[in-house]
Amino acid sequence: MSQYIQDMIQTRRTLHRRPEEGWTEFETMWHVCSHLDQWGIPYLTGTKVINTEFVMGRDETLVKDAIDRALKHGVPQTFIDKTEGYTGAVAIIDTGRPGPTTAFRCDMDALPVRESQDPSHEPAKLGFASERPGFMHACGHDGHTAVGLTVAHWLWDHKDELCGKFKILFQPAEEGVRGARPMSESGILDDVDWFVGSHVGGAFKSGEVCVQDGGFLASTKFDITFTGLEAHAGNAPHLGHNALVAAACATMMIQGIPRHGDGDTRVSVGKLVAGEGRNIIARSAVMQMEVRGQTQEVNDFMAENVEHIIEGVEKAYQVTADIKRVGESSTLVLCPPAMDKLEEAMRNVKGIKMMPRYHGAAGSEDCSWHIRRVASHGGQAAFFLYGCEHKGHHRPDFDIQDEKNLPTAFNIFVEFAKLVNGQNG
Numbered sequence: 001m002s003q004y005i006q007d008m009i010q011t012r013r014t015l016h017r018r019p020e021e022g023w024t025e026f027e028t029m030w031h032v033c034s035h036l037d038q039w040g041i042p043y044l045t046g047t048k049v050i051n052t053e054f055v056m057g058r059d060e061t062l063v064k065d066a067i068d069r070a071l072k073h074g075v076p077q078t079f080i081d082k083t084e085g086y087t088g089a090v091a092i093i094d095t096g097r098p099g100p101t102t103a104f105r106c107d108m109d110a111l112p113v114r115e116s117q118d119p120s121h122e123p124a125k126l127g128f129a130s131e132r133p134g135f136m137h138a139c140g141h142d143g144h145t146a147v148g149l150t151v152a153h154w155l156w157d158h159k160d161e162l163c164g165k166f167k168i169l170f171q172p173a174e175e176g177v178r179g180a181r182p183m184s185e186s187g188i189l190d191d192v193d194w195f196v197g198s199h200v201g202g203a204f205k206s207g208e209v210c211v212q213d214g215g216f217l218a219s220t221k222f223d224i225t226f227t228g229l230e231a232h233a234g235n236a237p238h239l240g241h242n243a244l245v246a247a248a249c250a251t252m253m254i255q256g257i258p259r260h261g262d263g264d265t266r267v268s269v270g271k272l273v274a275g276e277g278r279n280i281i282a283r284s285a286v287m288q289m290e291v292r293g294q295t296q297e298v299n300d301f302m303a304e305n306v307e308h309i310i311e312g313v314e315k316a317y318q319v320t321a322d323i324k325r326v327g328e329s330s331t332l333v334l335c336p337p338a339m340d341k342l343e344e345a346m347r348n349v350k351g352i353k354m355m356p357r358y359h360g361a362a363g364s365e366d367c368s369w370h371i372r373r374v375a376s377h378g379g380q381a382a383f384f385l386y387g388c389e390h391k392g393h394h395r396p397d398f399d400i401q402d403e404k405n406l407p408t409a410f411n412i413f414v415e416f417a418k419l420v421n422g423q424n425g
């Protein structure tokens with residue numbers, strides 16, 4: 001195993017121990033940036049890579065707690081200051097020779113999932129399970145970050161054999177599709193000719209790789225807060241305005257939005273917390289919900305219907321509702337030349353099995369924003385999947401067999417770089 005691969009596995013396991021939710025990845029980012037510093041690789045952080053106007057679903061209290069935790073865990077205050085409170089970093093490797101600008105993206109965030117302690121679960125067995133109860137890298141983004149960091153290291157070491165420029169994006173908050181939009185709106189990709197993103201797992205087994213040619217649903221995530229008026233439920237129910245009933249009614253109506261003839265849609269009211277106590281007309285209700293659509297248009301149709309329902313419920317139940325868009329992703333823009341190039345790179349990697357292009361699974365991935373942005377100025381962008389054995393993403397027993405599967409992604413990125421930024425490329 002090469003030193004790069006050994007370091008990559010080590011990084012993945014270190015990050016796995018310290019999972020951080022979207023917009024709170026300060027320890028993760030420090031791990032990345034302190035290594036970039038050590039190698040001498042320049043990088044940008046803070047508002048240089050995050051356009052704060054487009055930030056969604058970032059909770060200031062959670063950010064503060066995360067900063068405190070990071071400081072206690074040895075992250076220097078000077079580094080926290082450099083982040084300006086926003087996670088996300090972009091390493092920039094300039095070979096000094098003319099050539100294309102190529103960007104690779106990885107995401108850094110974890111999930112509110114309690115990790116399995118079962119001895120058959122590799123992180124538990126090998127002693128690198130989450131040290132933060134209730135949080136876990138249950139989607140493999142620890143692996144993604146480890147791959148990105150190791151690719152940056154390799155490119156830096158081999159920059160004399162390459163031309164052009166590289167940008168490695170360490171993106172915050174992919175879960176809830178929150179981080180990509182503000183990052184791409186920073187303009188960091190506006191000079192990018194080639195772009196590649198990737199994800200581990202999905203429908204693929206160890207060693208299987210494939211280029212995605214569709215299947216990302218556009219999605220909009222809403223947090224909705226209903227506010228009514230308390231009253232005694234026994235002697236004065238007529239004086240109250242019931243936020244719980246309003247939210248419950250909205251839930252049923254939202255689930256009943258008519259489906260669109262032009263494409264698949266999804267809707268989910270996933271969380272509803274309401275009320276203060278048994279005999280109090282409920283003053284408050286908080287809902288987390290999302291819609292998805294096969295095209296941007298049918299997703300927008302779903303999202304607009306949610307807004308209409310909320311307006312109607314406000315009136316019907318005499319409550320007020322604050323509706324916030326906390327996440328948004330789009331569909332996958334296809335750039336056939338980039339997809340071909342990516343498959344060409346894959347063919348140079350030994351010991352992997354290239355699967356037919358894939359557009360199944362109704363997931364969403366906010367990398368779609370980066371791809372859209374790159375394509376909008378004539379750049380070329382593509383996305384690939386690399387398999388692992390897993391029992392399902394976002395589960396307590398999700399695992400990725402890092403030693404077997406992360407080298408696959410590392411090699412594909414490296415081969416892609418050699419292909420498009422080779423000295424005679």
Ligand SMILES: [Zn+2]
Binds near residue numbers: 140141
């Ligand atoms: Zn994921």
